[in-house]
Amino acid sequence: MNNLAEIIAACKDLAFDLDFKRAKQWKEEKANRVVVGYLPIYFPREVIHAVGGLPVAIFGGGDRKQIIKGDAYYQSYICHIPRSVIELVLDKHTAHFDGYIFPSICDVIRNLSGIFKQQNIGKFVKYMDFPQNFLPQVGGVFLQQEMQHVVDYITEISGEKLTTEKLNHSISLYNTNRRLIEFIYDIREKYPWRLSIEDVYHIIRAGTVIPVEEHNEILEKVCAFIDQEIGKPQDKIKVVISGAFCEQPAIGLIRAIEEAGCYVVDDDYQLGSRMIIGDIDDKTDNPLEALSNAYIKQSQYSSSIYDISNPKEYRLAKIVEKRKADGVIFASASFCDPSLLDAPIFQNAFDRMGIRYIAFQYSENINQFKVIKEQVGAFSDSIKLWEDEPMTVND
Amino acid sequence: MSQEAIKERSMILQKEMVEGLFNDLANAKELGKKVCYTFVPGNLSELIRTFDLLPVYPEINALQSAMRKKSAGYIKEAEKNAHSEDVCTYVKCDVGMLMKGNIGPTGQKIPEPDILLLSYTGCFTFMKWFETLKREYPNAKVIMIHTPYQENAKMTPQMIEYMVKQFKEEVIPQMEAVSGIKYDENKLKKILEYSKEAEDWITKIFDTTKHRPSPIDAYFAGVYYIGPINIGFRGTPEAVEYYKELYNEIQERIKLGLGPITPEGEMKEEKYRLVVEGPPNWTNFREFWKIFYDMGAVIVASSYTKVGGVYDLGWRHDPSRPLETLSEYCMNCYTNLNIPQRISLLTKCIEDYQADGYITNSIKSCNSFSAGQLAMMREIEDKLEVPVGFIESDLVDPRYFSYSNIKNRLESYFQMLAQRKTMEKTEA
Ligand code: SF4
Ligand code: SF4
Numbered sequence: 001m002n003n004l005a006e007i008i009a010a011c012k013d014l015a016f017d018l019d020f021k022r023a024k025q026w027k028e029e030k031a032n033r034v035v036v037g038y039l040p041i042y043f044p045r046e047v048i049h050a051v052g053g054l055p056v057a058i059f060g061g062g063d064r065k066q067i068i069k070g071d072a073y074y075q076s077y078i079c080h081i082p083r084s085v086i087e088l089v090l091d092k093h094t095a096h097f098d099g100y101i102f103p104s105i106c107d108v109i110r111n112l113s114g115i116f117k118q119q120n121i122g123k124f125v126k127y128m129d130f131p132q133n134f135l136p137q138v139g140g141v142f143l144q145q146e147m148q149h150v151v152d153y154i155t156e157i158s159g160e161k162l163t164t165e166k167l168n169h170s171i172s173l174y175n176t177n178r179r180l181i182e183f184i185y186d187i188r189e190k191y192p193w194r195l196s197i198e199d200v201y202h203i204i205r206a207g208t209v210i211p212v213e214e215h216n217e218i219l220e221k222v223c224a225f226i227d228q229e230i231g232k233p234q235d236k237i238k239v240v241i242s243g244a245f246c247e248q249p250a251i252g253l254i255r256a257i258e259e260a261g262c263y264v265v266d267d268d269y270q271l272g273s274r275m276i277i278g279d280i281d282d283k284t285d286n287p288l289e290a291l292s293n294a295y296i297k298q299s300q301y302s303s304s305i306y307d308i309s310n311p312k313e314y315r316l317a318k319i320v321e322k323r324k325a326d327g328v329i330f331a332s333a334s335f336c337d338p339s340l341l342d343a344p345i346f347q348n349a350f351d352r353m354g355i356r357y358i359a360f361q362y363s364e365n366i367n368q369f370k371v372i373k374e375q376v377g378a379f380s381d382s383i384k385l386w387e388d389e390p391m392t393v394n395d
Numbered sequence: 396m397s398q399e400a401i402k403e404r405s406m407i408l409q410k411e412m413v414e415g416l417f418n419d420l421a422n423a424k425e426l427g428k429k430v431c432y433t434f435v436p437g438n439l440s441e442l443i444r445t446f447d448l449l450p451v452y453p454e455i456n457a458l459q460s461a462m463r464k465k466s467a468g469y470i471k472e473a474e475k476n477a478h479s480e481d482v483c484t485y486v487k488c489d490v491g492m493l494m495k496g497n498i499g500p501t502g503q504k505i506p507e508p509d510i511l512l513l514s515y516t517g518c519f520t521f522m523k524w525f526e527t528l529k530r531e532y533p534n535a536k537v538i539m540i541h542t543p544y545q546e547n548a549k550m551t552p553q554m555i556e557y558m559v560k561q562f563k564e565e566v567i568p569q570m571e572a573v574s575g576i577k578y579d580e581n582k583l584k585k586i587l588e589y590s591k592e593a594e595d596w597i598t599k600i601f602d603t604t605k606h607r608p609s610p611i612d613a614y615f616a617g618v619y620y621i622g623p624i625n626i627g628f629r630g631t632p633e634a635v636e637y638y639k640e641l642y643n644e645i646q647e648r649i650k651l652g653l654g655p656i657t658p659e660g661e662m663k664e665e666k667y668r669l670v671v672e673g674p675p676n677w678t679n680f681r682e683f684w685k686i687f688y689d690m691g692a693v694i695v696a697s698s699y700t701k702v703g704g705v706y707d708l709g710w711r712h713d714p715s716r717p718l719e720t721l722s723e724y725c726m727n728c729y730t731n732l733n734i735p736q737r738i739s740l741l742t743k744c745i746e747d748y749q750a751d752g753y754i755t756n757s758i759k760s761c762n763s764f765s766a767g768q769l770a771m772m773r774e775i776e777d778k779l780e781v782p783v784g785f786i787e788s789d790l791v792d793p794r795y796f797s798y799s800n801i802k803n804r805l806e807s808y809f810q811m812l813a814q815r816k817t818m819e820k821t822e823a
Binding site for chain 2: 072073074075077078082104105106107108110111112113114115117118119126127129131132133135137138139141142145303304306307308332334335337338340341342343344345347348349
């Protein structure tokens with residue numbers, strides 16, 4: 001993998017490998033290795049890494065897996081991802097996974113964890129209850145206990161104990177990972193033509209299914225390539241995508257948005273990999289506490305995090321301002337409660353603040369985007385025609 | 396006393412309680428009372444009462460609006476304002492009602508909240524709902540109490556400790572600050588005594604469906620019975636009196652061998668005994684119920700009557716551990732139980748109340764209940780070999796109540812039950 005095209009091609013294969021072959025290979029390389037699948041949005045992967053586990057994100061089957069059994073589990077008015085996750089599992093795509101983690105983001109994911117439990121899927125099933133209380137001595141302690149449960153499950157299988165040293169080391173690897181990803185977004189803020197959002201997506205998603213050490217190597221190379229001028233600027237507006245943090249749009253839709261005239265300068269497609277903003281302390285005596293503090297104090301805004309003391313509409317507006325974006329595209333998976341319930345909050349605030357936006361819904365398995373492409377194209381055209389003052393954010 | 400008169404006494408008691416509350420709410424300012432909006436699952440009635448606050452339950456307002464045929468307009472109003480067609484219709488009904496002046500079910504204006512007590516129990520939407528209301532009521536204080544999910548079918552000491560810490564460090568100090576009233580643990584303990592007593596009575600009441608014929612319908616009438624315990628009266632002598640009275644009335648019915656009372660009088664013949672999973676539809680509540688009683692079907696247990704607390708398995712508020720007991724109460728509400736727990740609770744209901752069948756009423760806009768219902772149904776069918784039925788509707792959006800669809804499905808289901816009964820008789 002010596003040129004950018006090769007790297008991207010490799011990431012593309014990894015990102016959509018529904019058999020999770022790299023994880024399988026990794027597990028076979030050494031005895032007692034543990035593969036842990038986790039659902040969106042975020043899980044502190046450091047704790048899995050520190051006890052000899054490989055965290056692997058499960059984003060469903062997208063438009064690459066036909067649903068036969070999954071539909072028998074879910075009514076038509078429930079989003080698509082749980083049925084494709086069930087399909088993947090029942091078809092043994094994840095047979096080499098030891099355990100599954102279901103972060104507390106919505107009732108669908110929560111109840112899916114119960115179905116896994118009822119059907120005894122995997123050696124362990126953990127519903128990861130992230131605290132909605134943000135006092136370090138209250139919610140922070142609870143989060144540490146929750147992480148400890150995951151550690152205990154893995155240790156029981158791998159025999160590997162958690163030590164301060166190991167967890168600090170894992171934190172430092174993921175710090176590097178986050179820094180490199182942010183570097184890519186910073187470059188795209190100024191020079192979005194150097195790497196398409198589709199390529200960014202493949203590169204970041206690949207990192208959710210391979211060891212972090214390997215992903216860091218990939219990212220280092222990508223960053224070196226895009227630190228130089230490549231590609232050609234095009235006449236496109238800049239947008240931020242919000243609301244697509246769980247069930248993923250088909251890659252064709254991600255591409256279509258850019259083709260329709262929008263450089264995506266920030267997004268929440270792979271929010272889990274970017275949830276923590278900045279570094280986490282990796283030189284502490286209590287790294288579990290460092291991880292919980294990071295979640296409590298350094299999390300990105302998210303529809304699954306109680307936001308009264310830090311309202312999400314202002315946080316998104318600040319991203320728009322920072323990235324010098326022209327507008328926002330709210331993209332929600334159909335029937336996605338967290339995303340759709342937040343829509344009026346964002347949209348009413350943006351109407352007041354004068355931030356331009358459009359909104360649409362998608363489903364992971366739909367790859368016809370004619371209407372959306374037209375809508376995005378019209379949005380881009382209308383912004384190009386306006387000559388408004390630059391936007392400012394006032395709380 | 397005639398049966399009719401006895402029946403009326405419990406209803407009168409309930410009516411008096413509810414009217415009293417709405418009158419107080421309409422005059423909250425004059426009475427110098429602060430107002431606390433909160434939810435039914437995990438409702439901390441005892442704590443609200445300790446601080447002399449008046450409770451408002453947005454879900455109850457929404458369902459009342461639906462029964463009064465007002466929800467469609469409210470939902471439309473919310474949808475005009477960026478609320479999606481596909482989310483919980485309680486939220487939209489509430490937001491629409493607010494936009495239209497916040498006139499409550501009794502025609503009186505509902506006062507603005509001083510506190511939005513976000514008891515985050517068993518449903519993700521609750522958080523979004525109060526995040527939305529906070530934007531509408533910037534002066535209200537949102538007080539969050541995060542209830543951990545019973546992911547392993549257990550309430551662990553760590554989970555209880557997490558909740559107690561939230562009570563001590565955030566909830567109680569914030570309630571003190573807004574109400575201007577100091578937390579009085581002895582007062583709370585006394586209130587909890589009444590809660591415990593009311594819970595004993597309501598458990599006995601729902602247990603009467605063991606009789607044949609069942610003297611009550613534990614779903615359609617059950618939703619009325621759970622009113623006082625869920626909307627702020629748990630912890631009062633009035634609630635205890637109401638439940639005692641209701642219990643006595645039911646005992647009288649048992650003595651006389653009577654079946655449940657329906658809107659069209661007494662159900663004459665009990666043909667089928669069912670357990671129902673999922674909330675009812677409110678927009679066409681009477682029509683929906685009628686399909687059942689016309690077929691001689693009585694609901695002997697339902698999961699919906701457990702959303703505000705599960706008492707069947709013996710859990711009660713314990714006045715000697717006030718904050719711990721409030722924590723357990725929240726964690727033990729039906730939608731905070733994991734899927735295997737829900738299955739075993741429903742299985743127990745089917746067995747204990749000798750049900751002939753199990754029906755799921757899947758609510759289009761309620762993921763807390765609906766996600767996982769199909770898997771639960773299959774599991775119950777396999778385990779108990781009981782005939783299962785599945786219908787779909789919505790809580791308060793009339794667009795999703797298709798009478799003919801539901802009726803057809805239920806008729807086929809009852810035919811299946813009838814055939815099965817005939818076969819069983821023949822085999823016997
Ligand atoms: S898409 Fe939305 S509703 Fe569906 S599982 Fe993900 S967060 Fe939950
Ligand atoms: S989603 Fe369901 S449980 Fe939650 S508020 Fe709506 S109706 Fe109630």
